[in-house]
Amino acid sequence: MTDFLSIRGVRHAYATEAGPLPVLDGLDLSVPEGRFCAVVGPSGCGKSTLTRLVAGLMRPDEGEVWLDGAKVTSPRKSVGMAFQNPVLLEWRTILDNVILPLEIVDPGMSRRNRVARAEALLDMVGLSGFEDKRPSELSGGMRQRASLCRSIVHKPSVLIMDEPFGALDAFTREDLWQTMRSLKAAEPFTAVLITHDLRESVFLGDQVVVLSGRPARTQHVLDVDLPEDRDIDTLYTPEAGEMLHTLREEIRIAQGRGTEAA
Numbered sequence: 001m002t003d004f005l006s007i008r009g010v011r012h013a014y015a016t017e018a019g020p021l022p023v024l025d026g027l028d029l030s031v032p033e034g035r036f037c038a039v040v041g042p043s044g045c046g047k048s049t050l051t052r053l054v055a056g057l058m059r060p061d062e063g064e065v066w067l068d069g070a071k072v073t074s075p076r077k078s079v080g081m082a083f084q085n086p087v088l089l090e091w092r093t094i095l096d097n098v099i100l101p102l103e104i105v106d107p108g109m110s111r112r113n114r115v116a117r118a119e120a121l122l123d124m125v126g127l128s129g130f131e132d133k134r135p136s137e138l139s140g141g142m143r144q145r146a147s148l149c150r151s152i153v154h155k156p157s158v159l160i161m162d163e164p165f166g167a168l169d170a171f172t173r174e175d176l177w178q179t180m181r182s183l184k185a186a187e188p189f190t191a192v193l194i195t196h197d198l199r200e201s202v203f204l205g206d207q208v209v210v211l212s213g214r215p216a217r218t219q220h221v222l223d224v225d226l227p228e229d230r231d232i233d234t235l236y237t238p239e240a241g242e243m244l245h246t247l248r249e250e251i252r253i254a255q256g257r258g259t260e261a262a
């Protein structure tokens with residue numbers, strides 16, 4: 001499989017009053033087309049910085065980011081983004097919130113086609129019948145479902161998610177994981193998910209990348225060799241248990257604590 005997203009030797013430091021703060025230090029990452037890459041690492045190691053680089057919102061001091069055969073040097077229309085806070089616009093209905101990226105990316109598309117596309121996605125995530133509601137009339141989980149629809153409505157080639165399920169309660173989060181897998185099965189996109197939740201990384205990922213502590217480099221890449229047809233019970237199989245154990249050990253190392261000290 002050829003790499004669709006490739007991050008090569010990326011180094012980056014932020015300028016702060018106290019001097020340069022090195023955040024990424026020789027980061028490498030490869031994601032084949034259509035694969036789901038989950039990224040985990042200690043708090044503050046540079047995961048969100050990584051998403052900004054992939055989205056073209058900032059450029060690395062050193063190294064390169066390549067997406068679909070082109071070097072990323074500025075924001076791209078073919079990128080979709082989802083964050084922990086769904087930031088839906090209260091003055092728009094749910095349907096019109098989902099449509100928004102199409103208005104920007106594809107202004108020539110007819111209203112009828114935009115509505116059809118948005119309705120199909122809302123139906124896929126179980127929000128049929130809520131098209132005309134305002135964001136404040138929906139629960140947090142429903143808002144995040146709508147936000148996911150909005151992030152893929154323009155058929156991005158890569159979807160970047162920064163802790164999209166982080167603020168949800170455990171049960172809603174697991175529901176959303178299932179929704180995410182259904183969306184991914186129905187829509188062809190390559191995904192990068194930043195998460196603090198190791199179970200989430202194994203449930204959603206085809207691969208899990210563990211970043212070291214700051215300044216981050218790629219510490220470990222785990223191939224998630226679990227059936228495509230996963231449900232929550234899959235996480236309780238010995239294979240998944242082994243993977244979670246490996247990831248926990250890697251995180252411990254990344255946090256600078258060896259196994260003896262844990």
Ligand SMILES: Nc1ncnc2c1ncn2[C@@H]1O[C@H](COP(=O)(O)OP(=O)(O)OP(=O)(O)O)[C@@H](O)[C@H]1O
Nearest residue numbers: 014015016021023042043044045046047048049050
């Ligand atoms: N614009 C900025 N200017 C200066 N420092 C920054 C800037 N953005 C982030 N940082 C610092 O860079 C480091 C990495 O930040 P980043 O948000 O990428 O980490 P993270 O792994 O996503 O964090 P968390 O796990 O807490 O979400 C942090 O110490 C943060 O304070």
